[in-house]
């Protein structure tokens with residue numbers, strides 16, 4: 001099994017290094033993993049004048065999954081749009097048709113205090129948001145600003161989903177639920193929007209193939225409220241691009257710690273790009289203080305979803321829980337009475353528990 005390691009910019013290389021050490025440790029334990037690095041984002045611009053160099057795409061094509069750090073930084077902010085670091089990520093998503101964005105929101109008991117919600121509401125939360133990433137009103141045509149028949153300027157976008165697009169994300173949701181508590185809540189606005197009534201009908205139809213998974217439906221306004229009222233009622237939430245954009249950010253903040261949250265973007269063949277949800281954090285880059293746990297947990301997702309190594313994924317997640325239980329904290333999750341450690345020391349602790 002081969003993994004393309006695209007560390008990127010800012011804290012990207014520091015945090016990715018720790019995840020690579022974890023994967024290497026598993027490899028010495030019998031898992032056959034080969035890893036190769038290539039530049040992306042600003043590093044791609046520096047190395048080859050392109051945020052997604054040819055060689056990087058080729059390496060990714062020859063791999064089973066991509067482990068991605070983060071891209072971007074002040075040095076690149078004045079470049080023309082096609083040269084900007086984030087284009088490297090957007091082009092990778094497009095190139096590999098990564099339509100399913102998985103964002104778990106997990107609140108470890110030890111970090112429940114970090115949330116802005118009451119600890120008893122979030123402690124033990126383990127929720128997976130599955131957001132469709134390549135369709136919906138973000139890509140629908142026509143769109144623009146025009147002058148209408150009354151001579152007024154108006155802006156317009158088109159919400160659009162094809163049946164195959166809904167089917168494949170619904171399958172992803174039911175399959176992901178099978179690896180969890182087997183409950184899917186599909187979020188829509190079927191009371192108002194035709195597109196999302198269609199979404200509900202298609203998801204309901206796909207569900208016929210998954211008798212072992214429970215399916216419920218919820219309107220997006222209610223889902224936004226339920227996420228802060230009682231988030232632990234959810235197992236998997238599946239929704240379209242726009243609703244998912246908003247709900248996944250809301251859900252990530254239930255946990256209160258940006259340095260802890262992993263993500264995956266998958267295509268129909270379970271090829272995936274795995275990355276922490278945070279950015280390149282230029283303010284702390286090079287200082288050795290960034291939290292590597294989101295990236296290490298992204299590597300666990302890579303093992304689970306692209307390499308089908310559930311046992312290895314669980315081992316990594318257990319080791320992360322273990323270091324938190326030991327009281328180790330990086331600066332972003334620091335708390336009185338606990339030991340604050342740097343990026344590498346946190347990596348060392350995870351390795352020791354593995």
Ligand code: NAD
Pocket residue numbers: 011015069070071072073074086089258259275277278279280281282283284289290291292294332
């Ligand atoms: P950011 O996520 O990089 O940082 C926000 C804040 O969180 C900063 O104070 C940072 O120090 C802190 N932080 C982030 N990750 C951390 C970690 N692992 N440990 C400790 N603290 C952490 O967001 P930003 O500052 O808005 O963006 C910085 C750059 O990252 C920009 O160039 C932006 O375009 C880019 N970005 C990239 C991605 C990506 O690569 N997927 C995502 C978001 C932003």
